[in-house]
Amino acid sequence: MRELIEHVFLPAFDSAALSARHDGAVVRLGGASLAFTTDTYVVHPRFFPGGDIGKLSVYGTVNDLAMTGARPAYLSAGFIVEEGLPIGELQQIALSMRAAADACGVEFVTGDTKVVDRGKGDGLFINTAGIGLVPEGVAIAPRRVRPGDAVLVSGDVGRHGIAVLSVREALAFEEPVESDCAPVAELAAALISSGIDVHCLRDPTRGGLAAVLNEIALDAGVHVEVEEAQIPMEPAVLGACELLGLDPLYVACEGRLVAFLPEAQTERALASLRDHPLGRGAARIGRIAGEGKGSVVLRTRLGTRRTLDLLSGEQLPRIC
Amino acid sequence: MRELIEHVFLPAFDSAALSARHDGAVVRLGGASLAFTTDTYVVHPRFFPGGDIGKLSVYGTVNDLAMTGARPAYLSAGFIVEEGLPIGELQQIALSMRAAADACGVEFVTGDTKVVDRGKGDGLFINTAGIGLVPEGVAIAPRRVRPGDAVLVSGDVGRHGIAVLSVREALAFEEPVESDCAPVAELAAALISSGIDVHCLRDPTRGGLAAVLNEIALDAGVHVEVEEAQIPMEPAVLGACELLGLDPLYVACEGRLVAFLPEAQTERALASLRDHPLGRGAARIGRIAGEGKGSVVLRTRLGTRRTLDLLSGEQLPRIC
Numbered sequence: 001m002r003e004l005i006e007h008v009f010l011p012a013f014d015s016a017a018l019s020a021r022h023d024g025a026v027v028r029l030g031g032a033s034l035a036f037t038t039d040t041y042v043v044h045p046r047f048f049p050g051g052d053i054g055k056l057s058v059y060g061t062v063n064d065l066a067m068t069g070a071r072p073a074y075l076s077a078g079f080i081v082e083e084g085l086p087i088g089e090l091q092q093i094a095l096s097m098r099a100a101a102d103a104c105g106v107e108f109v110t111g112d113t114k115v116v117d118r119g120k121g122d123g124l125f126i127n128t129a130g131i132g133l134v135p136e137g138v139a140i141a142p143r144r145v146r147p148g149d150a151v152l153v154s155g156d157v158g159r160h161g162i163a164v165l166s167v168r169e170a171l172a173f174e175e176p177v178e179s180d181c182a183p184v185a186e187l188a189a190a191l192i193s194s195g196i197d198v199h200c201l202r203d204p205t206r207g208g209l210a211a212v213l214n215e216i217a218l219d220a221g222v223h224v225e226v227e228e229a230q231i232p233m234e235p236a237v238l239g240a241c242e243l244l245g246l247d248p249l250y251v252a253c254e255g256r257l258v259a260f261l262p263e264a265q266t267e268r269a270l271a272s273l274r275d276h277p278l279g280r281g282a283a284r285i286g287r288i289a290g291e292g293k294g295s296v297v298l299r300t301r302l303g304t305r306r307t308l309d310l311l312s313g314e315q316l317p318r319i320c
Numbered sequence: 321m322r323e324l325i326e327h328v329f330l331p332a333f334d335s336a337a338l339s340a341r342h343d344g345a346v347v348r349l350g351g352a353s354l355a356f357t358t359d360t361y362v363v364h365p366r367f368f369p370g371g372d373i374g375k376l377s378v379y380g381t382v383n384d385l386a387m388t389g390a391r392p393a394y395l396s397a398g399f400i401v402e403e404g405l406p407i408g409e410l411q412q413i414a415l416s417m418r419a420a421a422d423a424c425g426v427e428f429v430t431g432d433t434k435v436v437d438r439g440k441g442d443g444l445f446i447n448t449a450g451i452g453l454v455p456e457g458v459a460i461a462p463r464r465v466r467p468g469d470a471v472l473v474s475g476d477v478g479r480h481g482i483a484v485l486s487v488r489e490a491l492a493f494e495e496p497v498e499s500d501c502a503p504v505a506e507l508a509a510a511l512i513s514s515g516i517d518v519h520c521l522r523d524p525t526r527g528g529l530a531a532v533l534n535e536i537a538l539d540a541g542v543h544v545e546v547e548e549a550q551i552p553m554e555p556a557v558l559g560a561c562e563l564l565g566l567d568p569l570y571v572a573c574e575g576r577l578v579a580f581l582p583e584a585q586t587e588r589a590l591a592s593l594r595d596h597p598l599g600r601g602a603a604r605i606g607r608i609a610g611e612g613k614g615s616v617v618l619r620t621r622l623g624t625r626r627t628l629d630l631l632s633g634e635q636l637p638r639i640c
Binding site for chain 2: 024076080114
């Protein structure tokens with residue numbers, strides 16, 4: 001995917017906003033700083049423990065806006081419906097989108113629907129784009145990450161990917177794993193408004209925590225070190241990953257954020273995150289150890305050091 | 321489609337912006353009026369005389385923004401790629417999008433790509449969302465259309481649908497029909513900035529001119545009368561429609577606008593439109609004849625009167 005972006009899309013669409021390598025663009029329009037982002041959701045199956053494609057399509061895009069420092073405001077919805085999708089299911093998903101939008105104070109204001117023949121789609125694909133307002137003075141960006149920053153995560157990782165996989169593969173784990181699918185906009189807003197100098201925020205979706213750390217390491221030109229023992233993970237997720245031969249650090253979350261901020265503000269930031277129900281499990285997991293060429297190293301529980309590479313392919317396709 | 325919107329999406333997503341029934345939403349953010357719109361493009365085939373899915377995905381969304389009175393500014397792109405799509409074709413389409421964006425002064429600032437298995441898509445679907453700035457004082461909306469308004473169209477109708485159909489069905493017409501696929505933002509901006517009191521603008525895409533007239537008639541609560549002899553149509557389009565048993569008034573355009581404005585300003589508006597290469601063929605095609613319940617009547621060349629109904633199905637699927 002990164003290669004497709006590097007070789008096909010970036011050469012065609014090079015722009016200052018894209019080269020900032022945010023999850024969303026920050027642009028000036030009408031005298032204000034706006035965040036603008038888009039995501040297409042093709043998750044299979046459409047319903048999974050803890051969520052559905054509709055809820056995911058709201059929180060995913062709201063979270064991308066929040067990761068730029070913006071307050072999410074308005075969403076668009078673009079549906080591609082394969083002929084034969086039951087109307088009742090579409091209604092259920094639309095209502096799930098509405099409930100999710102209400103839960104995080106955003107509004108759907110425009111939409112579009114296309115119907116394709118049977119066999120030319122897969123039930124339902126949803127695109128949501130979103131816009132939000134970036135408060136004056138907020139400057140959150142990958143290039144602001146620097147040596148001395150601490151790396152925080154707002155809760156346990158890997159749940160979303162495992163939850164989707166469990167239904168897709170009809171796996172019965174002893175303890176069922178629920179997706180963490182949730183909006184992190186309030187967590188981000190609380191961090192920012194508490195005066196913490198947040199350098200960068202990122203939600204660890206596709207590619208999981210390892211992908212986020214690699215992207216930031218590359219884009220900021222730094223070396224990242226994280227401690228396996230500090231990374232929150234549920235035993236059920238760990239168990240499922242062992243069974244399936246997956247590395248949980250590469251498994252998607254949909255309700256977590258990773259924050260990069262000055263080491264000295266770690267405790268205040270953790271307190272701010274833990275003050276919110278969705279940030280109870282927040283932890284400091286590592287630090288920016290120095291300038292670098294984009295390397296990420298994990299210190300394992302055994303004390304050994306392991307490089308966390310960018311995967312060349314997608315470990316789990318269609319989980320979002 | 322209208323029923324799907326009425327029964328599934330509007331009940332779930334009711335909002336003031338949606339109930340304005342624009343092609344795009346107009347919202348307040350950061351102290352300014354912004355237009356925000358989305359469209360998904362599933363046109364089949366992806367290349368057609370006069371354009372391709374990439375060019376269409378830019379102009380279609382730019383035109384929707386322009387129809388709210390906004391100056392289009394930024395676009396997002398969401399790709400759903402079916403496994404097996406040649407990378408070279410994707411590159412060609414991305415470059416076509418970039419060229420189209422450059423041609424109308426908008427910029428792609430954010431994007432997303434998802435890959436689905438072979439057989440779960442149809443080569444390529446593209447969503448573009450767009451944002452633009454609505455100048456202060458501009459108030460363009462279906463509800464502003466009133467008895468006494470003239471109805472203008474910026475050029476000949478029906479070309480896009482016929483162009484797509486000609487390649488899809490491998491039809492060889494004596495005269496090949498090229499899509500009218502083009503941006504109408506400059507036409508709209510010229511009308512507005514010349515001080516004409518434009519009540520409403522609409523681009524006659526899916527469902528063609530007849531659908532636009534019906535939508536406006538319903539949403540504004542008026543009765544519309546149009547004159548067949550005044551509606552610009554290319555002989556090649558008319559010939560193709562006769563051959564295929566299609567009514568050209570229901571065939572999509574992708575580079576035309578329909579304007580509703582005070583009768584007394586008709587000549588000035590026509591002059592403004594014709595001053596631009598894309599508006600050379602502009603014509604006054606009818607008027608808002610009175611209050612009403614959404615009826616649209618065509619006076620035919622023979623002098624008879626025919627009701628232009630909303631079609632219950634899509635005459636031509638996947639033309640955009």
